[in-house]
Amino acid sequence: MKFWLICDYRENYTNYANLGTNTMYNDHPSIKNINEILTAINSLGYDCDYFGGIPELINAIDTKRTFENCIFLNFTDGMDQQYSRVQAPALLDILNVPYSGSGVFQSVIMNNKHFCKKALLKLGIDMPKSCVVSHDMPINLKIVEEMHFPLFVKPNCSGSSLGISASCVCHSKDEVLLKTSELLDNFDEVIIEEYVKGIDVTNYLIGNTNSYLVNNIVTAELFDNSPYAIYGIEEKQNKLRKLYLDNEYLPKDIVEKTKKQSVMIAHTLGVHDICRIDYRINLSTQNISFIEINSAPRFSSTSEIGFIASKNNVTFSNMVQYYISTVMDRLK
The missing domain is CATH 3.30.470.20 (ATP-grasp fold, B domain)
Structure with a gap:
């Protein structure tokens, strides 16, 4: 059995770390992290190589590559587009290969904070009220006014705390409008929810x-x-x-x-x-x-x-084995 490790690494994408620091930070694992996983897998006696990320999967489809007796281990967040975590499952389905992690539909739902909560409504669990805003879906002030302040405004489909700071806590309608407008300059969708x-x-x-x-x-x-x-x-x-x-x-x-x-x-x-x-x-x-x-x-x-x-x-290798x-x- 052959394992292929799928991951897009941090160093290839935009750096969101504070200016003036030597730190590299975004919503992707580092090369060091990828090598750590790869080393752990091989230390357990498995045959595993780094395959690449989304561009390499696209190339494999374009060149009609086929794969047998293997499993793709999906550790990627995708690239930088919206719903990036859906990219690898979709491409791996096209390649018709077995892979780790959730499928396309499940990844779409989990990648959208607002609609994920909608999908869980029947469970009766506690969740803050929210609404979603985009360039095509303007803010509904009536819904906002019915929520309990303070409200928390953040990107709807991003991870790694991107776009999140203390200013995301809004105590008035004007603050909500200002923060929403600011985030929409950099993100496609914004979620407004009650602060918990x-x-x-x-x-x-x-x-x-x-x-x-x-x-x-x-x-x-x-x-x-x-x-x-x-x-x-x-x-x-x-x-x-x-x-x-x-x-x-x-x-x-x-x-x-x-x-x-x-x-x-x-x-x-x-x-x-x-x-x-x-x-x-x-x-x-x-x-x-x-x-x-x-x-x-x-x-x-x-x-x-x-x-x-x-x-x-x-050990970390034990955790890799569990996975x-x-x-x-x-x-x-």
Whole structure:
């Protein structure tokens, strides 16, 4: 069995890091991260090579390449267009090859924060009210006025905290209009949703229905103690937070309830193999608010999965093995 690793790497795309720093930052893994995954896979005894990213997949289609006895491991966020995480599943379907991660439809839904929440309405889980705005879909002020301020304005289809800063918290209609206009200069769609007070929590899942090898809660305590502390692009770039695993920070019943809810969300959306679900949890009210789900969460020794591995006293290679085992079990 041959494995091909699919990933578009950070160094090939726009740098969103602060000017004056030597840091490279955007919504893509680094070359170092790709090599780390590749090394781990081969250290486990598998035959794996780096295939390339979206351009290489397009070339494979154009040149009518065929593949046998192989699995494509999809670690890419796609390129820089809207709904970029859908690109690899769509191209891999055209190539008619088995691959890891969710399919086209599931990736489309997860890539759209607003409509993903719509897809989960029947579950009866708590989610902030929201509306979506684009150049073709102007802001509906009536809907905005019916929401509870403050509101949070952010890109609807982007990850890695791109476009997010403290100014995304808006306390008036005028602030919402200003921030929405600003974001639409750089992003195709913007979501306006009610701001949820609480602490940032993410639930990392590796597995499929009835069999999850990883189901862990990571709580992020921000260094910013202001009333509306935001983990924006600057904070994420510089990792300005402290992480806790499961009930190191949260009460055990909240941890178990969140994990159960995450499995239900993943099952409802038809997620394959891996996802990361973000919440805001208010410990005073014990309210668990679903914020969004990521179909291609970062997989590195310095991301949440590396933190989970360290806390569970397993190596990064072990986590890679969990992922490969999950994919192979599903494809059987």
